[in-house]
Amino acid sequence: MIQQEDQFKKVISHAKEYGYVFQSSEIYDGLSAVYDYGQNGVELKKNIRDYWWRAMVQMHDNIVGVDAAIFMHPTTWKASGHVDAFNDPLIDNKDSKKRYRADVLIEDYCAKIEAKIDKEIEKARKRFGESFDEAQYRSTNPRVLGYQEKIDGTLKRMARSLETEDLADVKALIEELEIADPLTGSRNWTDVKQFNLMFGTKLGASAENAMDLYLRPETAQGIFVNFLNVQKTGRLKIPFGIAQTGKAFRNEIVARQFIFRMREFEQMEMQFFIKPGTQQKWYEHWKETRLKWHLSLGMGAENYRFHDHEKLAHYADAACDIEFKFPFGFKELEGIHSRTDFDLSQHEEYSGKKLQYYDNEENKSYVPYVLETSIGLDRMFLAVLSNSLVEEELDNNTTRTVLRIPAVLAPTKAAVLPLIKRDGLPEIAQKIVDDLKWDFNVDYDEKDAVGRRYRRQDAAGTPFCITVDHETLENNTVTIRHRDSMEQERVPIQSLKELIKKQTDVKHWLMKM
Numbered sequence: 001m002i003q004q005e006d007q008f009k010k011v012i013s014h015a016k017e018y019g020y021v022f023q024s025s026e027i028y029d030g031l032s033a034v035y036d037y038g039q040n041g042v043e044l045k046k047n048i049r050d051y052w053w054r055a056m057v058q059m060h061d062n063i064v065g066v067d068a069a070i071f072m073h074p075t076t077w078k079a080s081g082h083v084d085a086f087n088d089p090l091i092d093n094k095d096s097k098k099r100y101r102a103d104v105l106i107e108d109y110c111a112k113i114e115a116k117i118d119k120e121i122e123k124a125r126k127r128f129g130e131s132f133d134e135a136q137y138r139s140t141n142p143r144v145l146g147y148q149e150k151i152d153g154t155l156k157r158m159a160r161s162l163e164t165e166d167l168a169d170v171k172a173l174i175e176e177l178e179i180a181d182p183l184t185g186s187r188n189w190t191d192v193k194q195f196n197l198m199f200g201t202k203l204g205a206s207a208e209n210a211m212d213l214y215l216r217p218e219t220a221q222g223i224f225v226n227f228l229n230v231q232k233t234g235r236l237k238i239p240f241g242i243a244q245t246g247k248a249f250r251n252e253i254v255a256r257q258f259i260f261r262m263r264e265f266e267q268m269e270m271q272f273f274i275k276p277g278t279q280q281k282w283y284e285h286w287k288e289t290r291l292k293w294h295l296s297l298g299m300g301a302e303n304y305r306f307h308d309h310e311k312l313a314h315y316a317d318a319a320c321d322i323e324f325k326f327p328f329g330f331k332e333l334e335g336i337h338s339r340t341d342f343d344l345s346q347h348e349e350y351s352g353k354k355l356q357y358y359d360n361e362e363n364k365s366y367v368p369y370v371l372e373t374s375i376g377l378d379r380m381f382l383a384v385l386s387n388s389l390v391e392e393e394l395d396n397n398t399t400r401t402v403l404r405i406p407a408v409l410a411p412t413k414a415a416v417l418p419l420i421k422r423d424g425l426p427e428i429a430q431k432i433v434d435d436l437k438w439d440f441n442v443d444y445d446e447k448d449a450v451g452r453r454y455r456r457q458d459a460a461g462t463p464f465c466i467t468v469d470h471e472t473l474e475n476n477t478v479t480i481r482h483r484d485s486m487e488q489e490r491v492p493i494q495s496l497k498e499l500i501k502k503q504t505d506v507k508h509w510l511m512k513m
């Protein structure tokens, strides 16, 4: 646990030190759960967004994009159910005055039991060696079974209570499990209350006729209200999808996990419109497709898992998360939701406009069903950053800090370094930069000894260092050093572009899907 917390702290300070993420308005001591992206962060974020967009929109001839406004007519949020039901259950600790999400306290309690199961399994693996069968052990060992029963029972009861709005029972559960304030250990809790997460604002110049608006809490509704505009003008046939990336705002109750849970964040969502009755097939299809997208980045299959929702949202008939192993454990990275015809039907009802599709094959009109994939860009950023940061022990008893960001996402693809600052080497290096920058983000660096420059680029996540030395003057070759293996090869200057392209090209990575 301590090791995990340490790792998380390192990620946060590394993100700042290397220009990835800063606290918002830091000179005024920051704003809670709001962050700014620095010179490297903005590039990584753009590259993740682009990697998603290319995979979802460009590679699918039946998926198109939109960019809807953040402000929407306020009735949108009545129709979508957000005004009445976009709530989180909150609970306060009377002694520490700290506020928590009641469901998260219970989930964290279960995660601790899960850690105990993992420990039992590790012990057994050591004891049985080669012949250890984890699945069998999980299904037969009484202690593991007991733990699992406790987790399942607890989560089921919580889901039931939340679904029936029995908040007294949620509190009773917290008391029965003897859950204490993680910061102080106090068990002196208030009752559980519902808290709406939408930020309100006003539109209009005078106070009398100002209109109450919300900052959108998800990008999805901008897609639903444009469903017919896009379908008609694009002459799209079901099944088809509409994708969107953009800011969303939630007044989160607890936001203490860096960019994992922010009050202003970015989503990458795709709504796939389908024939009613086919949702199971498409649900499986998108689960598989989205997982493949994640795996294509090579961040370790063992770091992902599916988690089926115990408590379905008001709009869903099936839902699961793709969870990622963050430094603080497995947590939701992306949601895949079968939303039925809930959203479009609600908008039909509230707007009085028909939002139907005429199916030529079936010869009838219907309200399509929707399959949604929804991923947080900032969470994906955190997944990449935390997975990439490694401290390596080297052969000569030193360590190096390296950010092994998948090359396709790296902010800077190559740094060009003249070995020394004279003999015409800087001029050649600058010429290489001028040539490569048409295709890639590249950096020029001549300060300090070359070894230190390598380290600096390793820590910033740059996959290639190109060094210009005296041999370059003789035969137009340079060395190219690979960040992860630290291997160096001598190559002609003319081959650099192809070499870098091969390793950083979206195609090269997406082809693995």
Ligand code: ATP
Residues within 6 Å of the ligand: 218, 250, 252, 259, 260, 261, 262, 263, 265, 266, 267, 332, 333, 334, 335, 374, 375, 376, 377, 378, 379
């Ligand atoms: P959680 O249970 O963690 O609050 P959620 O189930 O409310 O998340 P969704 O409404 O399904 O999340 O949103 C889709 C995705 O948007 C999430 O999988 C997550 O990656 C991202 N997301 C949601 N809330 C936040 C937030 N406050 N900060 C950053 N990303 C977020």
